[in-house]
Ligand SMILES: Cc1cc2nc3c(=O)[nH]c(=O)nc-3n(C[C@H](O)[C@H](O)[C@H](O)COP(=O)(O)OP(=O)(O)OC[C@H]3O[C@@H](n4cnc5c(N)ncnc54)[C@H](O)[C@@H]3O)c2cc1C
């Protein structure tokens with residue numbers, strides 16, 4: 001690629017202050033939420049209009065330059081890791097809510113809009129945007145769409161893609177396509193569904209039509225403390241078996257309880273082996289009826305303590321503890337890896353017991369917080385990066401947990417995506433035929449592999465499943481870590 | 483046994499120039515000629531059902547009704563409210579046609595409940611997308627893509643769904659005699675209020691009188707109180723329960739309101755676009771469903787409707803009794819769709 005010519009093409013689109021090439025300016029974009037990986041791009045551009053994004057993508061295509069879209073860079077799987085010598089399109093300034101139509105219950109937004117801003121804009125009309133990843137005060141809708149992000153309410157409400165009705169996207173060669181529409185229904189194949197969760201490999205979302213829901217009339221939230229993780233897991237099964245459909249069912253283990261309590265003082269019982277959070281929400285009369293049933297089920301599950309949120313403030317406190325769990329673990333350990341895997345719900349107990357064994361085997365502390373309602377585990381693997389070999393050992397433990405999830409019939413990721421981190425595990429979950437078909441799809445949409453090159457698919461023909469030492473890309477000098 | 487059958491279907495795809503999957507033919511007509519038919523009904527039966535997982539996997543040729551009755555034994559259901567189950571619709575045909583009923587209003591449509599799919603692509607390969615757990619972000623979301631694909635992107639072999647506990651009891655508020663304007667003025671009050679409504683349909687009768695049907699489901703204990711609130715929001719109406727209530731919605735799902743053999747067209751829209759459309763189809767039997775997000779229009783004058791929809795920039799699908807290609811109204815080609823089709827079916831066998 002002729003870098004000078006390419007840069008001057010970009011200079012025709014972006015003024016100097018929105019085209020970064022100085023090493024100091026690029027540093028902020030070298031990694032995302034998975035800080036173990038870093039790569040320095042050639043250039044970062046900061047579009048303010050959709051037209052600028054389209055023109056930048058066309059320039060990339062013309063010069064064969066790989067590009068990575070970036071929202072807030074909170075990806076935990078290295079999805080927003082730049083391609084060395086490539087382009088980063090930082091989309092934070094594309095943050096307009098273009099339309100909010102309470103009567104049709106839709107909003108049309110640009111990709112850089114921060115998740116929680118939609119709910120804030122919808123709140124005066126009694127509406128909300130349902131998907132609520134813990135990172136919602138910072139992460140963008142563009143990143144949410146690319147990763148089909150989840151949150152604590154997925155069992156009942158689904159993931160991001162369940163709330164996206166329409167998309168305007170720029171494909172990796174600069175062509176623009178409109179997918180879906182603004183109705184809840186459609187008469188075409190679901191291209192919106194296919195684009196969602198494609199991790200930036202199919203192009204860049206420019207405009208996103210989301211559906212809004214009425215804010216539930218009331219919430220009933222309880223905390224139940226147990227002496228063992230199994231008991232909490234069994235309680236989840238009983239709640240499900242009772243025919244209830246709670247809005248959220250979350251479990252935290254003792255380490256994460258400690259961390260959360262140290263960080264934001266949510267008032268969790270510090271001696272619990274496991275905390276179960278159950279939230280019912282909806283119309284008052286229905287929730288009251290459900291509450292009676294829930295109380296009976298929880299009592300029968302023999303927790304040693306039950307706390308019920310009496311008002312909104314207490315409820316928010318319970319959630320604050322849960323939502324801060326990731327960052328709170330930072331207080332217990334200088335470094336940690338957030339793992340994300342799924343097992344069938346009935347095998348949660350087994351999975352947790354196995355993780356405990358693995359933790360003992362490696363002598364590495366693992367805190368567990370998880371979306372128990374949908375079997376989505378988030379083990380937090382703690383290590384000290386200054387200790388030689390500690391990161392590698394933590395990664396190997398993470399790998400064993402992923403293998404466990406596959407073995408139990410689950411998935412290598414529930415919501416954080418494959419990105420960079422898990423690409424070598426894809427062939428374990430999918431057959432060679434499946435991988436080939438996905439690759440053919442990728443190539444049909446992006447023959448030059450410009451969009452988010454190097455993610456999702458394992459590199460090379462024989463994926464290194466037991467990676468020891470430097471990552472292959474590090475060995476090749478493409479990325480480095482600190 | 484099923485492996486042999488799948489192998490046979492794969493071989494048919496590989497060796498044929500054109501193929502079209504068929505289910506129970508409850509919706510569209512017999513395949514166009516010079517086209518090999520894949521009779522997917524041969525692949526029938528439930529493969530795996532774990533009530534406590536909220537997950538069921540079945541062969542695509544399984545009758546929807548069979549799945550529904552198995553789920554009902556465990557107090558669960560398919561919340562997207564599949565259409566035409568009583569006429570024998572299969573799971574595959576339901577997904578391919580995206581045939582969802584009024585209650586998809588509450589929790590979502592087929593796209594929101596399909597979590598896994600195995601299908602035969604245009605190369606004759608058997609591909610797996612998604613999985614058998616309710617949450618999964620690995621790999622491209624083929625299962626969703628297949629919703630509404632009309633058998634044009636491959637033959638669905640096996641499908642996995644998320645399921646929910648079925649509401650213990652239902653009641654419906656029926657408000658008769660409103661004008662369309664009045665009904666449409668009431669609609670946003672219903673869709674934006676924090677009452678959990680399962681379905682909202684506007685049934686247009688003779689002389690364009692509207693019957694508003696509002697379905698509410700949940701635990702029996704809270705239901706009467708909830709119905710009273712809905713009624714006061716609507717300023718009156720009759721509360722219907724029991725078999726009569728169930729029949730109202732069964733009639734909607736089975737198109738009991740449509741004369742035998744009459745084509746029925748599905749038109750996705752938003753409530754705000756109903757008046758313009760309604761003025762142009764006032765001689766047809768019609769119903770606005772899913773809180774004003776779908777128009778169902780029964781008419782033999784498909785050419786005329788095609789032109790009407792084009793002029794209003796709306797797309798339609800002749801779901802029942804299509805004489806030919808079921809797609810009418812606006813048709814915009816889109817580069818993404820073309821590339822997807824090229825990848826899944828390079829020789830355009832299913833197209
Ligand atoms: C503390 C913390 C808590 C978290 N909690 C959750 C959680 O509960 N649930 C959950 O699912 N995730 C969670 N995450 C992960 C992360 O927040 C999500 O993946 C989020 O969607 C990323 O959004 P972002 O704007 O930061 O995107 P980025 O990290 O910038 O990008 C993510 C991916 O999206 C692509 N992308 C960005 N914008 C676009 C666009 N417009 N078009 C196409 N591709 C695009 C990027 O190329 C990249 O591959 C958490 C992360 C942190 C740090």
Ligand SMILES: Cc1cc2nc3c(=O)[nH]c(=O)nc-3n(C[C@H](O)[C@H](O)[C@H](O)COP(=O)(O)OP(=O)(O)OC[C@H]3O[C@@H](n4cnc5c(N)ncnc54)[C@H](O)[C@@H]3O)c2cc1C
Nearest residue numbers: 504505506507508509510513522574575578633638806807
């Ligand atoms: C583009 C197009 C053009 C057409 N042109 C004509 C024409 O010129 N003349 C004519 O008479 N008819 C035409 N048809 C109608 C076509 O023959 C029917 O769509 C279909 O063949 C009949 O399926 P069915 O009656 O079994 O429907 P159902 O069983 O009710 O199924 C509904 C839809 O789902 C599909 N389907 C069913 N099971 C599966 C499965 N397991 N996997 C994937 N898809 C499945 C069917 O193909 C059908 O589209 C056309 C259809 C399409 C999509």
